[in-house]
């Protein structure tokens with residue numbers, strides 16, 4: 317591999333520390349072993365990198381903020397990592413179309429601040445927002461905390477510029493609201509995990525900011541009641557978020573952060589609801605809804621935020637879960653089913669874990685209003701790491717069989733990457749997987765882009 321030729325047109329690192337930093341994502345399940353890291357500064361650099369890779373038959377791994385949880389931005393086989401951190405400009409803002417055009421390396425939180433200063437709101441919001449990139453959010457079709465109200469990243473992408481694995485530059489949709497001219501190629505790239513092309517520019521819609529929000533945290537005895545409470549609030553308010561976390565997850569957050577529990581009593585599960593409403597005190601609407609849930613026996617305690625600061629403190633209890641568990645290297649799952657199936661689905665999973673893996677510490681949390689549950693398993697004290705992974709993989713078969721039984725997804729929002737590719741068949745038919753492989757061949761005929769991610773070589 318001729319790395320020296322790369323150095324003629326792009327900044328290259330072969331530093332061992334950089335290999336560890338840029339060679340893997342947050343999931344840390346595979347070791348980093350790239351052969352170089354390159355830092356393009358514009359689209360022309362990306363085109364030249366792709367041409368070089370096709371000539372030298374070198375595999376490339378697109379890399380954003382590396383907060384991914386499926387090992388999709390991992391280079392374990394001497395690939396060249398293409399980092400977008402130098403392509404981080406906000407290019408233009410169009411108030412008429414309420415649209416912003418950015419390079420892929422813009423950090424999500426920086427975009428939030430930029431549009432807020434303009435009096436607008438960008439609704440894709442996730443706990444990794446301080447590090448993840450817009451390009452990574454597009455490539456994973458990121459979800460997060462406000463999907464219930466605003467949808468996934470896909471809903472906000474109005475145009476994309478990409479460099480395919482064959483080196484073609486495609487300007488997809490050009491931010492048109494209406495465009496009935498054949499296949500929607502833009503949407504193929506959203507969620508493609510860097511396997512079809514490099515995203516080099518993104519056009520995004522922005523929203524008007526919500527008027528005001530109030531946050532409630534409610535204590536529940538059973539996961540089954542989550543859906544009763546959700547339905548009741550959804551039918552009577554404008555719900556902008558509906559999140560769940562277990563007592564076990566809450567304990568980890570309060571151990572790691574200087575945060576108060578939501579109320580004194582303990583509950584197996586907590587439901588966080590964010591309600592959007594006209595400016596002013598909304599307790600007259602919320603209090604009777606709360607009381608109804610209480611009378612029905614769905615909740616046994618709860619708190620309603622009285623100030624933006626209290627609302628943020630309640631949000632932190634949910635937002636900090638993933639980060640608080642990370643030092644314990646949890647075995648993560650991110651599954652979804654339709655919301656009406658949540659009670660039966662969770663009951664089956666809970667029973668299976670209790671029976672087959674009673675020593676597992678299981679932290680349940682997630683975007684329950686979207687039918688999306690994160691299930692993080694912590695290694696029991698004294699158990700050997702290899703033994704733990706073996707048991708977790710065995711438990712995956714149980715989990716994914718139940719997911720398949722309920723027509724769910726083995727990866728709701730984290731993607732497939734390397735981590736879940738062996739389980740793809742639980743959610744996608746053999747025919748669908750073959751079609752996806754065929755599409756990859758069209759955009760990346762020599763298979764240089766993120767090979768082995770989502771599925772093995774076509």
Ligand SMILES: Cc1cc2nc3c(=O)[nH]c(=O)nc-3n(C[C@H](O)[C@H](O)[C@H](O)COP(=O)(O)OP(=O)(O)OC[C@H]3O[C@@H](n4cnc5c(N)ncnc54)[C@H](O)[C@@H]3O)c2cc1C
Nearest residue numbers: 380381382383384388449451452453455459460509510515
């Ligand atoms: C604490 C924490 C909380 C999280 N919460 C959520 C959540 O609520 N919802 C959610 O959806 N995810 C969540 N995630 C996962 C992760 O943050 C998202 O998947 C995010 O969109 C990844 O963005 P990134 O820039 O870090 O991408 P990376 O991890 O760098 O890469 C992800 C994928 O995108 C590809 N890619 C990156 N840039 C480009 C590009 N320019 N062109 C082509 N392909 C590219 C990579 O090859 C890889 O396949 C969370 C992660 C953490 C650590």
